[in-house]
Amino acid sequence: MNAGIPESHLTDGSGAANSGSAKSGIGVPGADGSGADRQGIHPTAGRYRWVIVALLFAATAINYIDRQMIGVLKPTLEAEFHWTESDFAGIVFWFQLAYAIGYLSFGKVVDVLGARIGYAIALVIWTISHMAHGFASGVTSFAMARFGLGIGESGNFPAGIRAVTDWFPQKERAFAIGLFNAGANVGAILTPLIVPLLVLWFDWRVAFFVTGIFGILWLIAWWAMYRHPNEHARVTRGELAWIQQDPADPVEKIGWSKLLTVRETWAFALGKFLIDPIWWFFLFWLPGYLFERYNLDLKTFGLPLAAIYLISDLGSVGGGWLSSRLIKAGKTPNFARKITMLICAFCVLPIWFAQSLDSVWAAVLVIGIATAAHQAFSANLYTFPSDVFPRGAVGSVVGIGGTVGAFGGMGMALFAGYILDTTHSYEVLFGICAGAYLLALAVVHLLSPRLAPAKV
Template sequence: MTGTNSSLAGNAGSYRWTICALLFAATAINYIDRQMIGVLKPLLQADLGWSERQYADIVFWFQAAYAIGFLGIGRFIDLVGPRIGYALAFGFWTLAHMAHGLVHSVVQFAAVRFALGLGESGNFPAGLKVVAEWFPQKERAFAVGVFNAGANVGAIVTPLLVPAIALTYGWRMAFIATGVFSIVWLVAWVAIYRRPREHARVGAAELALIESDPIAPAGHLPWRRLFARRETWAYAIAKFMTDPIWWMFLFWLPDFLGKRYGLDLKGYGPPLVAIYVLSDLGSVAGGWMSSRLMARGRSANAARKLTMLVCALAVLPIVTVQYVDHLWGAVLLIGLATAGHQAFSANLLTLPSDLFPRAAVASVVGIGGTAGAIGGMLIAQFVGHVLEATGSYAPIFAVAGGAYLLGLLAIHVLSPRLTPVHIPVVEK
């Protein structure tokens, strides 16, 4: 079978990577939209008069909406398909993003962040559903790593582009201008995306590669069956443990660099770019490593878990970063941790398609995303309380350092062999 798959890969076309590029671009836009609040925090606090606790509350409500949306939108995308589902989610979050430029109070800002969270919750369930439709299992981790790297590109672009717009035209125009650019992607998605069998650009050899895994029956799986599976909880608990750490980096890293090293809005760019370039490399490397191990004959269980262990160990040194006096030494430690997160995440995000029938992938991703967003709600309040009470990031980075080992432990205990589940689907 391995030889047959290698032959298919060698003879197949490559249009599936065009689809992956669309996912990459959408994820980059997704992260520009969500990260802008962290980069613009000094301007927003000065204009709207936020306290640290109020900022944490705004992040909390974004996460709450993300949790609610993630749970429902996974099921919605399984039912209507990613072409329609992704377009609706993307359009909704783009409108919510642009609405940030129209608000004048903390309450109004929290309301538009809530709407943004609802819309943005569609990105990963839709993207992972697309990967399950367009890539065979042995390529999925690498494909997820590539499109997930869009998050880091978005995080790189934000501190380079957004401060320049905000300092020249004001922070309100920064939200409106970046939203206008997003419309181009939406038009491209609706025009280009079809399922592999329906797409004129997919040849017979590439279609054979895409469909080289065992064929899953059509239908859907009720939530009660998904919640009854240990594998669902393995994915959800790992997301609950690790997603909040990424949210913490995204929303509070500029603040940490400003308070610890005296950076301002103009000075965030180079350190944040360096950190997220390392994250990008980690995302692709994590997907490549497990895919490479599988190509060499290792099981999905061994390949995924060994890669995730390496990633978890890479995050551990973050516990010391509060005590590093040199800016670029801290950047290196933070970049190593964010690279570890993204590499870990690239493998974690493949587990629903590894373990569940395609009919359930987006639903399981939605359940895990909700768990991760609930963790994000909790860490937002934790960070707000810690900073208000102590002003120190040391306890926050201590939590970050151990989260990935605990997440991997949960996966291994609940799914020791990562064996695909066999549960009958309900006919459509």
């Protein structure tokens, strides 16, 4: 039930069969999943798959710059348009509703069209919508722009995880996903450093137009450089053998109606439902929290916020590295993924007390460790579909999970707006953050105790 596929089922990323090509895998040791001449397979036989990870990393960074700008600009926009916390929560709600719809749709799009085309479609939609923010003039127009952004940005992870599934064997996937997922933190680091400067030099509308150019440049690079590994001129036969070393699985498409009846689908989806709202909360409300709690302004809050996401980056890479390392050391994927997630869940617990810290840098450390733990936990949860589902179902399962997670985020947005308008305190919200990851791991383990292949 892993990523390797026999040459008769290899696709070009669009779902079409691709047999008989120069890189079809015929004669490549281990390409058929049989284990023949497996000693000839080596991770250094080629390295182009890491170029693909670099592209995914860059796209995810751009995705998060575009996504987080509304949070960084929250104090500026609230002052100009006189928004309440509930007004801001409503704008976030429409983004997450679109994200829920788009995530489910893009999961299917990626399964049918492949990563190359699916990612390009997503990028075009989200870049146009991102730049449309520069024309917004109030709650309604911002909500419309955010809705379009949510539709487009929802394609990032289904397409990225499909690309990793196509380009990496199981033993490397968690690390690869951790690497490209670290782009989220780089984007979150860059946003509070770049955007305030653009606002101070020009204004907030120009900031949306300038950052939109990043997406256009990435799209050009993606279209020029990405192909399925089976048909890529830069992939050596040795690297192709390494990529395809896992036992073969079928690539026939599996419908949502079937997937929704499988326990493993809900293990992933409910895990996302519990942890995704926490990340959305960090992303959209942390800038305002630093402004209010520590009396920072547009010139001074960028460095503490960037430091939080710099720490997060270490967690994203470290979480993927740890579980991959444990697997290489002989541990089962079930043990490796879950022990890593358990460590992460414990690392989030101190955030409950963050609001009591009077030092901004002490708060940065505690919140940074929590966000790093989220990213490490998330990197391992994201490997779950490719661990237990056949390739033809991975995009759809990721889409289902992302949709359920976005619904959780919608509820968290409305709840956060209500709590902050009524209590003006983050204590309840930080308490929810602290307990979410232990509960998520318990749900995943209950529904998939052995990380066994899903019976689909």
